[in-house]
Amino acid sequence: xxxxxxxxxxxxxxxxxxxxxxxxxxxxxxxxxxxxxxxxxxxxxxxxxxxxxxxxxxxxxxxxxxxxxxxxxxxxxxxxxxxxxxxxxxxxxxxxxxxxxxxxxxxxxxxxxxxxxxxxxxxxxxxxxxxxxxxxxxxxxxxxxxxxxxxxxxx
Amino acid sequence: xxxxxxxxxxxxxxxxxxxxxxxxxxxxxxxxxxxxxxxxxxxxxxxxxxxxxxxxxxxxxxxxxxxxxxxxxxxxxxxxxxxxxxxxxxxxxxxxxxxxxxxxxxxxxxxxxxxxxxxxxxxxxxxxxxxxxxxxxxxxxxxxxxxxxxxxxxx
DNA sequence: GTCCGTGCAAAGCGTTTGCACTGTC
DNA sequence: GACAGTGCAAACGCTTTGCACGGAC
Numbered sequence: 001x002x003x004x005x006x007x008x009x010x011x012x013x014x015x016x017x018x019x020x021x022x023x024x025x026x027x028x029x030x031x032x033x034x035x036x037x038x039x040x041x042x043x044x045x046x047x048x049x050x051x052x053x054x055x056x057x058x059x060x061x062x063x064x065x066x067x068x069x070x071x072x073x074x075x076x077x078x079x080x081x082x083x084x085x086x087x088x089x090x091x092x093x094x095x096x097x098x099x100x101x102x103x104x105x106x107x108x109x110x111x112x113x114x115x116x117x118x119x120x121x122x123x124x125x126x127x128x129x130x131x132x133x134x135x136x137x138x139x140x141x142x143x144x145x146x147x148x149x150x151x152x153x154x155x
Numbered sequence: 156x157x158x159x160x161x162x163x164x165x166x167x168x169x170x171x172x173x174x175x176x177x178x179x180x181x182x183x184x185x186x187x188x189x190x191x192x193x194x195x196x197x198x199x200x201x202x203x204x205x206x207x208x209x210x211x212x213x214x215x216x217x218x219x220x221x222x223x224x225x226x227x228x229x230x231x232x233x234x235x236x237x238x239x240x241x242x243x244x245x246x247x248x249x250x251x252x253x254x255x256x257x258x259x260x261x262x263x264x265x266x267x268x269x270x271x272x273x274x275x276x277x278x279x280x281x282x283x284x285x286x287x288x289x290x291x292x293x294x295x296x297x298x299x300x301x302x303x304x305x306x307x308x309x310x
Numbered sequence: 311g312t313c314c315g316t317g318c319a320a321a322g323c324g325t326t327t328g329c330a331c332t333g334t335c
Numbered sequence: 336g337a338c339a340g341t342g343c344a345a346a347c348g349c350t351t352t353g354c355a356c357g358g359a360c
Contacts, residue, residue: 081289083234112278123267129295136289145284
């Protein structure tokens with residue numbers, strides 16, 4: 001199933017051109033997916049998603065595309081606490097954390113990243129120049145917390 | 156050069172026993188290094204350090220030792236923003252960040268981690284159960300900032 | 311003496327790279 | 336038409352795993 005309508009495709013291509021990148025199929029697809037969904041993807045998730053539209057696209061290409069988009073400021077790469085690479089649209093990070101029980105990726109509430117970044121900036125800036133924090137963490141997501149409480153299981 | 160004096164060795168072995176782990180050479184050495192220095196190590200740094208005392212210790216053993224110590228709460232693993240694994244003594248993270256210019260690993264000022272964790276905890280807890288944040292980030296370390304300012308270089 | 315932990319070697323997996331070709335500009 | 340970007344395949348580096356031996360308890 002095609003996931004990019006013409007108008008979006010147009011925008012995506014414009015963004016690419018603005019940064020001096022050629023608008024190729026892999027790039028428009030990836031940027032379209034990232035911009036449209038607003039969520040994060042592991043490389044494999046992103047690959048599968050891209051392949052729905054264009055099965056011929058290689059994983060190695062995906063790595064190069066993600067790198068190009070990141071360097072151009074059109075996407076952001078980060079790492080979950082366990083080291084898994086995740087990609088999302090825009091470079092401004094908001095952070096995510098992982099449920100220790102079910103492994104689901106969770107987003108922090110909006111605004112929290114900015115708060116934390118401000119806090120860190122104030123603490124670091126007398127000495128150094130601050131670009132931005134990366135926020136991660138671990139906990140129990142609502143569902144798993146409820147399950148744990150209800151069953152009164154330890155752990 | 157031997158890095159563990161007898162008394163420290165004794166403490167280290169006691170800690171291991173307390174957690175139900177056998178006090179083997181690789182474990183005592185690694186825990187000794189981590190506990191003594193208080194800083195973080197990449198796996199390779201740690202390996203080199205351990206090999207100064209016991210060259211026969213394998214890298215694969217080191218991975219297993221680190222895993223065991225982490226699970227026992229005697230060490231903490233985390234990831235730099237670029238995905239590199241780092242290990243340090245104790246599990247209570249304080250976070251570190253990387254200088255975007257020279258790549259040096261920097262520690263956040265003491266207390267900051269607790270502040271941030273508290274902030275995040277408050278924001279997340281109504282919904283979920285919070286274990287702890289992982290804090291990372293990027294900036295210019297004091298030296299590189301000074302250099303950049305002095306030369307008035309862009310970037 | 312038992313069994314956990316290690317050394318050793320090989321496999322695994324995510325990621326990168328070289329090269330010739332294709333498609334964008 | 337030039338050259339950036341891709342597909343393909345192979346290499347690479349970090350990490351994990353299987354197995355038999357050795358050492359901690």
